[in-house]
Amino acid sequence: MTAPARVDTLVGDRLVRFDRAERWLHWINATLVLVLIATGSIMYIGALSGLVGRRLLVRDLHVWSGLLLPIPFLAVVLGRWGRGFRSDCARLGRFLTDDWRWFRRRERRFGDLRVGKFNAGQKVNAILVAGALPVMFGTGLVLHWARSFPEGIRTGATFVHDWGYVALGLLVAGHIVKAMADPVALHAMRTGLAPARWAKATHPRWHDEVVGEPTADEPDEAVDHAEPGDHDHEGALDPAGGVASPTPYDGARSDQP
Numbered sequence: 024m025t026a027p028a029r030v031d032t033l034v035g036d037r038l039v040r041f042d043r044a045e046r047w048l049h050w051i052n053a054t055l056v057l058v059l060i061a062t063g064s065i066m067y068i069g070a071l072s073g074l075v076g077r078r079l080l081v082r083d084l085h086v087w088s089g090l091l092l093p094i095p096f097l098a099v100v101l102g103r104w105g106r107g108f109r110s111d112c113a114r115l116g117r118f119l120t121d122d123w124r125w126f127r128r129r130e131r132r133f134g135d136l137r138v139g140k141f142n143a144g145q146k147v148n149a150i151l152v153a154g155a156l157p158v159m160f161g162t163g164l165v166l167h168w169a170r171s172f173p174e175g176i177r178t179g180a181t182f183v184h185d186w187g188y189v190a191l192g193l194l195v196a197g198h199i200v201k202a203m204a205d206p207v208a209l210h211a212m213r214t215g216l217a218p219a220r221w222a223k224a225t226h227p228r229w230h231d232e233v234v235g236e237p238t239a240d241e242p243d244e245a246v247d248h249a250e251p252g253d254h255d256h257e258g259a260l261d262p263a264g265g266v267a268s269p270t271p272y273d274g275a276r277s278d279q280p
Contacts, residue, residue: 030107030215031140031233038222038233040140040211042107044099049212051095056156056195058088063188089163092156114140115149121228122146140229148198155194159187 030042041049062085065071065078072078099105121136122143128136141149165172165180172180202209211217222230 030110031229033219033233034216036219037216038219038230039215040217040222041111041215042104043215044102044104045108045111046212046215048095048099048108052092055088055092056191059085059092059159060188060192060195062088064192067185067188086163086167089160092160111140115146118143118146137228138226139232140226142226144201148194151194152191152198155187155191159184159191162187 030039030045032039062081065075065081066085072081075081099108119137119139121138125136125138125143162180162184165176166184169177202212207217207221219230219234222233
């Protein structure tokens, strides 16, 4: 089943979690990063290098995978088809009150946490990976064209690149483990669609943004956990003192950033 182009909409009993551009970007980048980690491991670990051989081919594959890495990202960010991706980047960069609570909870699912489209762990992982990849790309360029840079810069780039490889490898491994533990989320990344019941149970804030707030005939157990400072009005106040258009983060059910 092919997901519609528009992300964050309801289609039957499913929500469009990712559009086609986001999914293509994810899987292309995932492939390139895994190739980079694998070829980097072969070059870095002597036993693997001796076992695989053909070191020149491995090095070339590593370099070309690194050089290709920014291209799909730029194509989505700058293209007209990147609306869903840009919207999700804004979500990933915004931490709300329940995101901070998420770190302190042992039971994080099916509780009273108003988790949005992405939970706090996914946000942290995305931020760390987004920060690590440009660093690895830049230090990789220095190492590849080492003769163009002074020794001090080459030494620093080598140190950062080596430890960045270790950190990125751990992040990717953790991401894969968590993805395998949540087959519904993994299916959503393959097809773009997620069951509305799953979204309501595990990502209730996002569910309500797309489907709408529960009515009086459909009570929600998470209603009565507003914190001091939450607002009871329907929309956000504008600077002139009036009521602006409501946003998903306004109202008594909202958590403040």
